[in-house]
Amino acid sequence: xxxxxxxxxxxxxxxxxxxxxxxxxxxxxxxxxxxxxxxxxxxxxxxxxxxxxxxxxxxxxxxxxxxxxxxxxxxxxxxxxxxxxxxxxxxxxxxxxxxxxxxxxxxxxxxxxxxxxxxxxxxxxxxxxxxxxxxxxxxxxxxxxxxxxxxxxxxxxxxxxxxxxxxxxxxxxxxxxxxxxxxxxxxxxxxxxxxxxxxxxxxxxxxxxxxxxxxxxxxxxxxxxxxxxxxxxxxxxxxxxxxxxxxxxxxxxxxxxxxxxxxxxxxxxxxxxxxxxxxx
Amino acid sequence: xxxxxxxxxxxxxxxxxxxxxxxxxxxxxxxxxxxxxxxxxxxxxxxxxxxxxxxxxxxxxxxxxxxxxxxxxxxxxxxxxxxxxxxxxxxxxxxxxxxxxxxxxxxxxxxxxxxxxxxxxxxxxxxxxxxxxxxxxxxxxxxxxxxxxxxxxxxxxxxxxxxxxxxxxxxxxxxxxxxxxxxxxxxxxxxxxxxxxxxxxxxxxxxxxxxxxxxxxxxxxxxxxxxxxxxxxxxxxxxxxxxxxxxxxxxxxxxxxxxxxxxxxxxxxxxxx
Numbered sequence: 256x257x258x259x260x261x262x263x264x265x266x267x268x269x270x271x272x273x274x275x276x277x278x279x280x281x282x283x284x285x286x287x288x289x290x291x292x293x294x295x296x297x298x299x300x301x302x303x304x305x306x307x308x309x310x311x312x313x314x315x316x317x318x319x320x321x322x323x324x325x326x327x328x329x330x331x332x333x334x335x336x337x338x339x340x341x342x343x344x345x346x347x348x349x350x351x352x353x354x355x356x357x358x359x360x361x362x363x364x365x366x367x368x369x370x371x372x373x374x375x376x377x378x379x380x381x382x383x384x385x386x387x388x389x390x391x392x393x394x395x396x397x398x399x400x401x402x403x404x405x406x407x408x409x410x411x412x413x414x415x416x417x418x419x420x421x422x423x424x425x426x427x428x429x430x431x432x433x434x435x436x437x438x439x440x441x442x443x444x445x446x447x448x449x450x451x452x453x454x455x456x457x458x459x460x461x462x463x464x465x466x467x468x469x470x471x472x473x474x475x476x477x478x479x480x481x482x483x484x485x486x487x488x489x490x491x492x493x494x495x496x497x498x499x500x501x502x503x504x505x506x507x508x509x510x511x512x513x514x515x516x517x518x519x520x521x522x523x524x525x526x527x528x529x530x531x532x533x534x535x
Numbered sequence: 536x537x538x539x540x541x542x543x544x545x546x547x548x549x550x551x552x553x554x555x556x557x558x559x560x561x562x563x564x565x566x567x568x569x570x571x572x573x574x575x576x577x578x579x580x581x582x583x584x585x586x587x588x589x590x591x592x593x594x595x596x597x598x599x600x601x602x603x604x605x606x607x608x609x610x611x612x613x614x615x616x617x618x619x620x621x622x623x624x625x626x627x628x629x630x631x632x633x634x635x636x637x638x639x640x641x642x643x644x645x646x647x648x649x650x651x652x653x654x655x656x657x658x659x660x661x662x663x664x665x666x667x668x669x670x671x672x673x674x675x676x677x678x679x680x681x682x683x684x685x686x687x688x689x690x691x692x693x694x695x696x697x698x699x700x701x702x703x704x705x706x707x708x709x710x711x712x713x714x715x716x717x718x719x720x721x722x723x724x725x726x727x728x729x730x731x732x733x734x735x736x737x738x739x740x741x742x743x744x745x746x747x748x749x750x751x752x753x754x755x756x757x758x759x760x761x762x763x764x765x766x767x768x769x770x771x772x773x774x775x776x777x778x779x780x781x782x783x784x785x786x787x788x789x790x791x792x793x794x795x796x797x798x799x800x801x802x803x804x805x806x807x808x
Contacts (some may be wrong), residue, residue, distance in 0.1 A: 271619040278679030282653035358795040365740035367758040370784040372562045381577045416802035469649040514652045525716035
């Protein structure tokens, strides 16, 4: 490529790359660096090696948040994916794809707004709590599940649309042939739909693992991690450590752990793609 | 297909529909009740429609100012994303260079890393540069957060434009720049509109960034303003619900008009190219 071509290329990509470098890449690398320092945000940072990670991994707050995150991930890997698959398959069979927009609508609403609406739905006086006698968000044993139920409401429609869109590439005559051969609904789903969109399912499962560790808004607007830490997730714990208790180094260590877990999921994806030939 | 399984299929679709709509019904009905009725019958239909709750939500809170603030943020972000992402998407789709696929991979990687990984150093950096409590600062954060996705999305549209079209224009003596605006852009317009729609939604809905980088009440966008309402108006659920609906309304209307673009952009196969 000529020098003229190079300068043109820089003109095209430069602005996007520059803003990305300054606001995404450099701060992300800085977080990794900060995770090795003890810092309160004001005084001079002190290098402490892996001590932040040690402190974090030994603290019960972190272990609790991590286990909530794992529960969250397992639930989101299964329930909304199953709902999305069922929804997509039924939309295909009925051709009622106008319903897709209704299912998708909760996905695009601000989480702050829908979080507050679900807070009202669960409310012990102004919601279903009045009738069932339980404040679902106020009890440590139910709060996390109540938030997950609300988040699934605003999530499964997205998966349904993803799967429905992937379904469009399966040749129609496969289904027609199956029906002629006497296949029932389940067999159509099991032997045509499922293998046909398997790469998309795998991709969404991997993204689910990554996204599950980023969840913040839902918790922040409903319970802020309470009651008694029962809904604390890694992202909210990190936020509190950084901006409320000024343990910036420990917060950065949690940020690094969140990112590493995400990268681990990405590695699994590339492994599946290379080794098992799952094509995406 | 027999009648029973047909019935099951439609029943399931209907249950999904009810699940999707039910919380919205609760919010709308609560926003139209007076406080007494809301207390006595929190989930039923309103007796009389109290539209004054909406006037109260809009006028007695700082929602009006928040609307203006969010609108500025959305417009600034759209402009910034388009200016940076369109040329980048074009270059990654149509110019062959050494780091092309590496950059595509990098931008994909960016869409998978969380705001949490960069937010702490960013906060201290922006404080030093006086970019906290600043629309410019927040818009820069939004642009940086949303460009990787926008580049990948628009690239998938640019790629589908045949090279012959471009070559013909270049042979006729058009510059790359002319070729871009006269040939590529018109064909890629659906991709650009989809990007605009999704970036509007993300910048209107974002919460963690203004929560962190804005702490002056007259600068807060709608999401943060609504989240703050609960402290001040904790007993007035009818006002909170009206404010929440007003907060979601612009995005709701956008979705009602352009839901195909939302779905194609977020759930279509475009991103995986």
